[in-house]
Amino acid sequence: MVLSDKTEGKIIYTREKRERGGLDMTDLDKSAMEIDSRPGFRGNNFLVDQDKERQKEMQEVEKLLIADYKNGRDIDKTAVFNQPDPETVHEIIKKLLRIIFPGYYRDRVFRGYNIDSNLTVWIEDVIYHLQKQIAIVLNYQREGEAPGTFVCQPQIELKASDITMEFCRSIPKIREYIDTDLQATLEGDPAALNKDEIVLCYPGLYTIAVNRVAHELFLLGVPLIPRMMTEYAHGKTGIDIHPGASIGKYFFIDHGTGIVIGSTTEIGEHVKVYQGVTLGALSTSGGQSLRGVKRHPTIEDYVTIYSGASILGGQTVIGTHSVIGSNAFITGSIPDGTRVSIKNQELQFKKKASGETSIEAKDIKTSPNADWLR
DSSP states (O other), X not given: OOEEETTTTEEEOOHHHHHHHTOOOOHHHHXXXXXXXXXXXXXXXXXXXXXXXXXXXXXXXXXXXXXXXXXXXXXXXXXXXXXXXXXXXXXXXXXXXXXXXXXXXXXXXXXXXXXXXXXXXXXXXXXXXXXXXXXXXXHHSOTTSOTTOOOOXXXXXXXXXXXXXXXXXXXXXXXXXXXXHHHHHHHHOTTOOOHHHHHHHOHHHHHHHHHHHHHHHHHTTOOSHHHXXXXXXXXXXXXXXXXXXXXXXXXXXXXXXXXXXXXXXXXXXXXXXXXXXXXXXXXXXXXXXXXXXXXXXXXXXXXXXXXTOEEEOTTOEEOTTOEEOTTOEEOSOBOTTOEEOOOSOOOEEOOSSTTXXXXXXXXXXXXXXXXXXX
């Protein structure tokens, strides 16, 4: 039998070709010959016809999909080279982390390790790629023009270069803030053996580091790229911090999964936040009309927010040295030094055996039957 599969580059010789070439025939070939010689079986012609029909179907599907891209919808845009490249932005983040933590994130391209030469390569690489991506987004979505409009202007390239250099000058300040976050994490988590473990293992510090980089670009007026950076960290850690959020020094995230911090949130210094916390808006029903309006809370210095708490609203201020207990739902301001917790939460415990009486939570410590809870 013969089949010529162009997509995989395979050629299976026909019975006739094998016979003419004097090639040895395997059991599979013999079986194919037997099938091919059966009365009424069209053999190769049948397969060729099937292949032609399949090709025709494929062409019809291709035309259908190509036509679907011409409906003028937002998702029909195909100008892929006129927008930032996610993979390049992710690589920029990785190289920036090597610059921020030069002793922890190694580039395997280098066989040896010389801090000065390696940092020089990383910095030059970041400058080159970041400048190109910034130029793309500045052209891609300029003030007063529809998204996707792309007009090459020398001023855009110059502005992208200025922003990139200004950002690079801010890296020492970013590193200063991250160093305080590292210290806060060590002091706040007794399970941490040392700072090395925190840098290499803690998702909270990783997300904070990426956010501080993205926030600086956000302040410099760079569109889209800061959000791409924080969403990259969000995907890796489950911690969602908008690059617009303002966060002071000594910020500590413990565990972190499920944390959401909105774009207009303001966080002071020495703040601790645990998993599942939401610092969000009361309502977004106003949609785009709320752009630029403060919608998220202000958290002042030395505040601790425990797991599952939700603090909502742009006018909500949590005063200094306050403690917000787990699962609290807060939509108004809290004065300094306040401890917030849920009152009279009732727990009920029942034995598995039928007919047994319930045990109230207040009786657990003194109950003679408390062993069944273990």
